[in-house]
Amino acid sequence: MPRRYExxxxxxxxxxxxxCERRQLCQAPDxxxxxxxxxxxxxxxxxxxxxxxxxxxxxxxxFLKLADVGPSMNTVGDEDFQPxxxxxxxxxxxxxxxxxxxxxxRWHDGQKVSAVDVAFTxxxxxxxxxxxxxxxxxxxxxxxTVRDSLTAVFRFRERYQEMFYDxxxxxxxxPAHLLRSVPRDQWKTAxxxxxxxxxxxxxxxxWQARQAIELRSDTTFFLxxxxxxxxxxxxxxxxxxxxxxLIADQVDVREQILPPEAIERxxxxxxVKLYPYRGTVYTYLGFNLRANxxxxxxxxxxxxxxxxxxxxxxxxxxxxVKSTLGDIGKVPPGPMSSLLWIWDPEVRQLPSDTVQxxxxxxxxxxxxxxxxxxxxxxxxxLAFRIMxxxxxxxxxxxxxLLQERFRLIGVHVEIDVVDGSVMQERTTSGKYDAAxxxxxxxxxxxxxxxxxxxxxxxxxxNVTRYDNPEFDRLVDRAISAMSRDQAKQYxxxxxxxxxxxxxxxxxxALDNVAGIHQRVDNVQIRPDSWAALLRTWRIPPDRQxxxxxxxx
Amino acid sequence: xxxxxxRRLAAxxxxxxxxxxxxxxxxHLAPGKPCAVGEGITDPEICRQLVRQFGLDQPILVQxxxxxxxxxxxxxxxxxxxxxxxxxxxxxxxxxxxxxAGAALVFDFTLGLGLGIYxxxxxxxxxxIVLGNITxxxxxxxxxxLALLLLLLFGEKLPLFPVGGASDxxxxxxxxxxxxxxxxxxxxxxxxxxxxxxxAAGTAxxxxxxMLEVAKxxxxxxxxxKGLPERRIVLRHQLRNALLSFITxxxxxxxxxxxxxxxxETIFAxxxxxxxxxxxxxxxxxxxxxxxxxIASTMVVTGxxxxxxxxxxxxPRIRIHDDAVGDIVTA
Numbered sequence: 001m002p003r004r005y006e007x008x009x010x011x012x013x014x015x016x017x018x019x020c021e022r023r024q025l026c027q028a029p030d031x032x033x034x035x036x037x038x039x040x041x042x043x044x045x046x047x048x049x050x051x052x053x054x055x056x057x058x059x060x061x062x063f064l065k066l067a068d069v070g071p072s073m074n075t076v077g078d079e080d081f082q083p084x085x086x087x088x089x090x091x092x093x094x095x096x097x098x099x100x101x102x103x104x105x106r107w108h109d110g111q112k113v114s115a116v117d118v119a120f121t122x123x124x125x126x127x128x129x130x131x132x133x134x135x136x137x138x139x140x141x142x143x144x145t146v147r148d149s150l151t152a153v154f155r156f157r158e159r160y161q162e163m164f165y166d167x168x169x170x171x172x173x174x175p176a177h178l179l180r181s182v183p184r185d186q187w188k189t190a191x192x193x194x195x196x197x198x199x200x201x202x203x204x205x206x207w208q209a210r211q212a213i214e215l216r217s218d219t220t221f222f223l224x225x226x227x228x229x230x231x232x233x234x235x236x237x238x239x240x241x242x243x244x245x246l247i248a249d250q251v252d253v254r255e256q257i258l259p260p261e262a263i264e265r266x267x268x269x270x271x272v273k274l275y276p277y278r279g280t281v282y283t284y285l286g287f288n289l290r291a292n293x294x295x296x297x298x299x300x301x302x303x304x305x306x307x308x309x310x311x312x313x314x315x316x317x318x319x320x321v322k323s324t325l326g327d328i329g330k331v332p333p334g335p336m337s338s339l340l341w342i343w344d345p346e347v348r349q350l351p352s353d354t355v356q357x358x359x360x361x362x363x364x365x366x367x368x369x370x371x372x373x374x375x376x377x378x379x380x381x382l383a384f385r386i387m388x389x390x391x392x393x394x395x396x397x398x399x400x401l402l403q404e405r406f407r408l409i410g411v412h413v414e415i416d417v418v419d420g421s422v423m424q425e426r427t428t429s430g431k432y433d434a435a436x437x438x439x440x441x442x443x444x445x446x447x448x449x450x451x452x453x454x455x456x457x458x459x460x461x462n463v464t465r466y467d468n469p470e471f472d473r474l475v476d477r478a479i480s481a482m483s484r485d486q487a488k489q490y491x492x493x494x495x496x497x498x499x500x501x502x503x504x505x506x507x508x509a510l511d512n513v514a515g516i517h518q519r520v521d522n523v524q525i526r527p528d529s530w531a532a533l534l535r536t537w538r539i540p541p542d543r544q545x546x547x548x549x550x551x552x
Numbered sequence: 553x554x555x556x557x558x559r560r561l562a563a564x565x566x567x568x569x570x571x572x573x574x575x576x577x578x579x580h581l582a583p584g585k586p587c588a589v590g591e592g593i594t595d596p597e598i599c600r601q602l603v604r605q606f607g608l609d610q611p612i613l614v615q616x617x618x619x620x621x622x623x624x625x626x627x628x629x630x631x632x633x634x635x636x637x638x639x640x641x642x643x644x645x646x647x648x649x650x651x652x653a654g655a656a657l658v659f660d661f662t663l664g665l666g667l668g669i670y671x672x673x674x675x676x677x678x679x680x681i682v683l684g685n686i687t688x689x690x691x692x693x694x695x696x697x698l699a700l701l702l703l704l705l706f707g708e709k710l711p712l713f714p715v716g717g718a719s720d721x722x723x724x725x726x727x728x729x730x731x732x733x734x735x736x737x738x739x740x741x742x743x744x745x746x747x748x749x750x751x752a753a754g755t756a757x758x759x760x761x762x763m764l765e766v767a768k769x770x771x772x773x774x775x776x777x778k779g780l781p782e783r784r785i786v787l788r789h790q791l792r793n794a795l796l797s798f799i800t801x802x803x804x805x806x807x808x809x810x811x812x813x814x815x816x817e818t819i820f821a822x823x824x825x826x827x828x829x830x831x832x833x834x835x836x837x838x839x840x841x842x843x844x845x846x847i848a849s850t851m852v853v854t855g856x857x858x859x860x861x862x863x864x865x866x867x868p869r870i871r872i873h874d875d876a877v878g879d880i881v882t883a
Binding site: 033035043044049128131132133135185188189193194206208209210211212214230232234235236237238241244245247248249250418419420421422424425426428459460547550 | 583715
């Protein structure tokens with residue numbers, strides 16, 4: 001054999017041996033590896049700055065809250081909440097809440113978790129230098145103080161129904177001994193955010209930039225050893241690739257499968273089981289109530305409440321949902337996702353009534369005077385542009401369907417497809433006519449609805465600049481109500497008010513469908529955070545596959 | 553030669569500075585801002601604070617001057633979107649892009665040269681005609697379409713290769729063993745093949761023409777008349793002379809591979825600089841966009857320079873005029 005072929009043979013043999021090298025196999029009772037196909041990579045895992053869903057999912061495993069919402073998603077009072085870091089709590093008067101930290105809790109570096117950490121956490125979350133996106137949600141808490149090493153005292157500024165929710169839901173307790181020395185204005189870029197030390201059921205292992213983050217179960221976790229030993233978040237920039245990875249059995253979890261056609265694709269993979277659960281997002285066509293580019297004047301079309309109502313009535317939302325989303329979408333009864341406990345299909349909404357829509361437009365002077373198929377008034381055509389983000393095929397599809405519906409009643413619509421940052425800039429500055437917008441809810445109706453639809457949200461999330469004092473008053477009352485029934489009544493009145501004003505057409509609320517490898521047992525998904533109960537998932541020994549037994 | 557090289561290096565630096573300036577201005581003038589209240593951030597004060605913190609509220613000239621000063625100190629700036637130094641983000645991703653572009657280059661030229669030579673030796677016969685049509689077909693395929701097709705075919709339907717990523721996150725978070733090296737190569741096959749296949753089709757057509765052009769030369773006819781074996785004529789005389797056009801193509805291919813990598817990395821979830829750039833553009837992460845333009849233009853200019861130097865070394869007929877900046881002329 002010629003010398004060069006000998007060399008090649010040796011190289012190939014070494015490569016083959018390398019490929020066949022044996023790894024150690026896991027023998028522990030919790031063997032198991034769960035790989036999640038995550039869309040996008042977190043910027044940091046420091047909870048004060050963890051804005052992205054993936055960061056929050058990972059932080060669920062690393063950092064504990066004092067308590068968390070239960071399966072009912074009830075955010076009123078404290079009876080449905082489940083203890084985590086706090087073993088118990090009690091009310092000390094109407095405005096004072098006392099938490100007792102579980103004495104068994106430890107940071108992953110071995111230090112005890114204490115009430116000092118709790119007070120430090122509140123101080124950090126509310127510090128403007130940290131610029132936490134959760135800061136606004138803590139504004140009703142006046143202070144958090146330390147009574148003794150395991151007792152933290154929360155004092156509120158006022159009494160309202162979601163005091164307990166505000167105290168526990170937005171903050172994950174941070175290790176004061178590790179973060180105290182880091183200047184607050186440098187927290188967003190602190191190394192701790194890429195190598196965090198937490199107190200949750202999983203420990204941080206590694207972060208391969210733009211590839212994956214790995215966690216390992218904390219076998220000494222005080223609330224019980226997690227069921228699966230390794231968790232890996234594998235980053236993928238594209239939903240299509242993530243779904244293909246799931247079908248090809250290269251990942252175990254894709255927590256949200258979109259679009260609806262993809263669900264059918266996943267259904268063909270025998271190893272994947274589908275789990276539907278309530279969604280957190282609703283999508284609407286938002287009308288800019290102020291003139292395009294000049295927020296001091298009303299919009300020539302959408303400034304007229306009757307015209308907005310007519311446009312809303314021209315759209316058959318139920319048939320659109322049925323034809324585009326099938327079983328995974330619902331028509332929202334107002335500006336809300338199906339996550340919220342105030343979801344009530346019986347709430348009064350504008351009917352789908354094209355005849356009435358045409359009648360209203362005629363009455364408001366919008367008629368087709370020149371016979372070109374488009375209504376006009378004083379020489380101005382009834383025409384506007386809908387802005388759509390380039391990243392969402394679904395919203396683009398919906399915009400096209402709306403364009404057709406409006407054409408049928410003599411309204412001319414053009415669609416502008418723009419990228420996300422352009423869309424955000426234009427909606428914030430008011431340089432648009434109408435936009436296909438989505439909003440995500442957390443379990444409290446107060447937070448999202450107040451931010452996106454009350455006067456307080458103008459300049460922020462209220463990009464339609466909807467401003468109705470009666471609606472604001474009803475929302476305030478609903479938030480301040482001390483009983484769930486009373487709150488529900490106010491919410492209903494508020495939603496009916498905004499529906500009647502029609503600052504947008506509330507088009508669809510998506511339900512989520514997760515695809516999870518069928519070998520995973522005891523799958524529990526909490527709708528607001530699919531990963532919140534991950535520590536309870538299991539892979540029984542008789543269902544384990546090769547990747548469950550690999551020791552890295 | 554040395555004077556030419558120095559002048560060429562100076563011109564390269566000028567080109568890079570011009571590209572960086574152009575990209576810096578362009579991305580700042582593009583609509584959209586790095587932080588806007590919307591579907592993620594709901595508090596406008598947070599945006600204002602972040603913009604202030606990163607100096608993005610300053611006039612563009614001030615920002616540009618600061619950027620140049622930082623650059624002169626070897627600092628590529630801080631990523632607004634990633635919350636980390638741009639240097640670290642580039643260091644994490646550039647090796648992956650080089651691996652991908654390198655593998656694609658090998659794929660491109662190995663396959664392209666082989667096919668080109670084979671076609672030239674059987675010019676105007678059935679194999680040449682068939683291969684000519686196939687290479688034309690492949691050359692006209694959109695890269696993204698080919699990528700999706702290969703992904704669906706060899707990732708999902710016939711699961712021979714991994715669907716995206718650079719390594720198996722379970723077994724090989726890092727390349728620390730022979731097994732993991734094999735795993736990296738296995739992950740590299742589909743993206744490199746996609747990127748290299750279209751290029752190989754072009755290279756094959758290019759090489760075939762070059763070979764046929766050389767075949768008409770007198771020295772080839774003379775070699776044949778001398779009774780040299782065909783293999784020696786092809787390898788020693790024909791191919792060697794046709795390689796000059798190959799070197800030229802090398803210089804042209806490198807930029808194509810880098811721009812192609814932007815798309816391929818996104819489709820195959822390859823953690824390289826292309827994906828970093830796309831994300832940065834979408835998020836208006838000015839510092840990262842400018843830095844990736846800097847790195848990419850440096851790579852392209854370097855590739856072009858290497859090609860020119862190789863051309864001079866490979867062909868003794870080529871002479872360099874002392875007063876030439878970028879031109880090389882044949883004697």
